[in-house]
Each structure stands twice: as structure tokens, then as C-alpha cells.
Amino acid sequence: MQEVTSINDLLAIVRRRKFSIVLPALTIFVVATLTAFLLPPTYRSTSTILIEDQEVPREYVTSTVTGFAEQRLHTINQRIMSTPKLLEIINRFNLYADLKQKKTTEEIVAKMRKDIKFETISADVIDPRTGRPTPATIAFTLSYQGKNPGVVQQIANVLASLYLEENLKVREQQTLGTSTFMGEELKTVQSQLAATDAQISAYKQRNLDSLPELAQVNIQGLDMVERDINQFNDQLRTLRERESNLQTQLTGLPAEETSSDRARLGELKAKLNALRTRVSDEYPDVVKLKVEIAGMERQIRSSGGDPNGTRNENPNYVNISAQLNGVRAEIEGVKRQLELQQERKRDFRRRIAASPRVEEGFKAMLTERNSLQLKYDDLNRKYMESKVAHGLEKEQKGERFSLIDAARLPELPVSPNIPAILIIGLILGIGVGVGVAALREFSDHSVRDVDLLAKLAGVPVLAAIPEIVTDLDRARVRSLRLKALLGTSVTICTGIMVFHFLVMDLNVFWAKLLRRMML
Secondary structure (H helix, E strand, O other), X not given: OOOOOOHHHHHHHHHHOHHHHHHHHHHHHHHHHHHHHHOOOEEEEEEEEEEEOOOOOOOOOOXXXXXXXXXXXXXXXXXXXXXXXXXXXXXXXXXXXXXXOOXXXXXXXXXXXXXXXXXXXXXXXXXXXXXXXXXXXXXXXXXXXXXXXXXXXHHHHHHHHHHHHHHHHHHHHHHHHHHHHHHHHHHHHHHHHHHHHHHHHHHHHHOHHHOHHHHHHHHHHHHHHHHHHHHHHHHHHHHHHHHHHHHHHHHOOOOXXXXXXXXXXXXXXXXXXXXXXOOOOOOHHHHHHHHHHHHHHHHHHHOOOOOOOOHHHOHHHHHHHHHHHHHHHHHHHHHHHHHHHHHHHHHHHHHHHHHHHHHHHHHHHHHHHHHHHHHHHHHHHHHHHHHHHHHHHHOOOOOEEEEEEOOOOOOOOOEOOHHHHHHHHHHHHHHHXXXXXXXXXXXXXXXXXXXXXXXXXXXOOOOOOOOOOOHHHHXXXXXXXXXXXHHHHHHHHHHHHHHHHHHOOHHHHHHHHHHHHHO
């Protein structure tokens, strides 16, 4: 290879290897051009959906659908990208009809997933909780690409409708599920609360007189009973002293003198006893004496005396005896009252002793009841909020998706990118041509320079004979150029004929080419 030391050397190489550069470059460029114009065009249609915040301020109604919008979008995306959903769309629009005989259903569904593009649009929004700008998803786009512009537009609209419907369904299901769950939990806690109230009521009934709120009352009652017992003891002591005094007075009374009636009654009884020793009881004098004795006894009894002749007939004795009997009756009454108060004292003491245990059990039940009440109030509040949130979603007043840019009929194909392919083909062709030329130059060991020959031979060159071009050489060159021109023409004609009969009609190709050029 000749060393390149100047631009003239480089130009000489280019002139010498011009066909090695031009032919590969031209071939690759032609192939790229055919590829750019023969590849089927692909169209894409895009829908833009805006994520709008709920209409009712969150200070008044809080939605039960939580989580970030992007997370929910990916959830909906997974549902729509499921095989049954995509198969339904494929069968409805008869998509990929040319692939159904070549590929499996899974491969066709995977192809459709690749043709669907889902992209989110984020922006910085002010977080109401922190007041700082936070990136949030405010919208998203849905695109579908295919060969038919009309079908592409329809499928992009269908996908947008599926996202809108799925979002409403998901939000309504979530709010309904939350409301139902809250309602069931509320019923459960309500039943537990009723059971606890019943237990507390039964506990109060069992320990009615030992409840904690009656502890002070029981203590006061015990004090009153003890005071009453002391009073009754004092009263009993006083009565016993009085009884003792009356007993002493009664014992000290003299024997009662015999009254005239009692003397006459004695005489009559003595006379009757004497007659009975001699006559029977039916004897008239005996009968008469009996009648007279009975009348005398009635007379003594009517005057307050004793027919048998005791000291009770003494007025002092009777008076003291009456007082003594009264005192004894009072003593018995005081005793009964004392026993009653003692019983009440024992009952109060039992209540006071049982009060701590009852209070502990009552507090435990009351604590459980208060906890259930707090849980019930909290669940009731959340249940009402969930019902309002469900109504918000049913009325579509919550966060929702709005189609702000429906899919339109695509006017330009998104692929192939003809200018890019042509530029790439040109650059690649030139690169390949330069590479081929460089390869041939490196593999060529001819010496074309006098200096290089002297350097390689080690001796100076005496003379150099320039190239002698004869008429025969010129004729041979003209013949070669003519043959090359004829060969190129034949090749182009043959290629055109092959393209026309085997690939595409030239009229169709020309029409498509004009349309591409016009677009």
C-alpha cells in the first residue's frame, strides 16, 4: 500500500478506487430506498385522558378511594391488558387476521400489547397538606398503532372508553366494599355492645345493694344503724333499771287485809263444806249456798278483787304490777328493735365488704363497654362517611377521568421514517464503500510512486517512464465503458421487470411513491 502523506495521495486513492466506493454505496442506498418505500406504513392514534379532582371539597367529603392515581392507573391497565379483554377487541375488529394462521393466540395478544402504548403525564402540583410542590400524575395517554388508520382510531377510542368505565367501576366497587364492610363491622360491634349492656344490667341486679355508687350510702346507713343500736342499748338499760326498781317496790308491799266481802265469802264456803259432809249437793241449802257463793265471787271480781284472797287486790300492788308489765313489754319491744338493727348492721357491713369486689368487676365491665362504645362511635362515623363517599362516586362527583382529546384519524404514518432510512442508507453505503476501498488498498502491494520504489529498492531510480496510452488502449476503454453501460441498463431493466411482475405493479408503486412524496 502506498503511504498517504498528502491530500494528493488521498485523492489518487479515491480516483483509483472510485468504483469500489461508488458501487457498494449505491447498492446500499438503493436497498435502503426500496426498504423505506416498500415497508408497510404504520399509523398511530392517541387519546388523552385528564385526571380531574373531585368536585366536592375534601374538607366536606373524604373519598374512601385512597392511593396514588398512578398506582390505580397501573391496576386498571393490568385489568384491561388481560388476555380476555384483548381477545375480545381482537375478535371484535378482526385484528391481525394475517397472523392468525402463523402465530398462536398468546403471540397475537403479546403483539397487541406491544402495539398499545400507555404513558402518564406528570406535573408539579401543590400538596394541600404540606404546601410544597409535589410531582403528580395529572393525565395519561393511550395509543394504538396498526396498518389501518380507521381501525387504529376506533381501537384507541375503545381503549379510552374501557379505561373510563373501569375507573368508575373500580371506584364504585371500592367505595361499596368499604361501606359494606363498615356496616357489617358496625352491626357486630353493636351486638357486642348490647350483650355487654345486658351483662352490666344482670351484674347490677345481682349486686344491687353493693354497687360502687351506693358505697357512701351504705356507710352512712351503717353509721345510722350503729347510732340506733346505741340508742336502743341505752333505752334497754334504762328499762331494765326501771324494771328492777318496780320489782323491788312490788316485793316490798305488805300483805293485803281481808275485806268484808271476802270474809262473807269465806263464811259461805265454810258453811257449804260443812253441809256437804252431811248432805248431798242436791240438797236445797247446798244449792242455795252455791248460788250465794257464786254471786259473792262475781261481786268481788267486779270490784277488781281476787276471790281467792291474794295481794293483787291491793291498789298499789296492781299499779306497780301494771307499770312492771308495761316496762317488760317495752323491754321486749326494744329487744326486737335491737335485733332488727343488728341484722341491718350485718347487712350493711356485708354490702361494704363486697363493694370493692363489685366495684372491680363493675369497672372491668364498664371499661369494656366504654371501649366498645368508642369503637362503635368511630365505626358509625366512618360508616356514614363511607356511605357519603359511595354516593359521591355514584353521582360521579369524585375523582374521575375525563377524555379531553379523543383519538383522531391519523394522517401521517409513524413508521417507516423515510428520511431517516434514506440518510442512514446513504451514510452506511458511503461507509461500506470507503471500507471496501480501504480493504482493497491495504491488500494491494503494487508500487506506483518513484520515491516509494527507491525507498523499497534502496538504490536511486535513474528514470521513470510515464504510462503510454495508445489508440488501442483508448478503444479498449471505450469498449469497457460501453459494456458497463449496457450491463447496467440491462440490470436495471431486469430489476424493474422483476419488481413489476414479482413484487408490486409499477403503477401502484408510482402512486404510493407520489403520495409519500406529497406527504
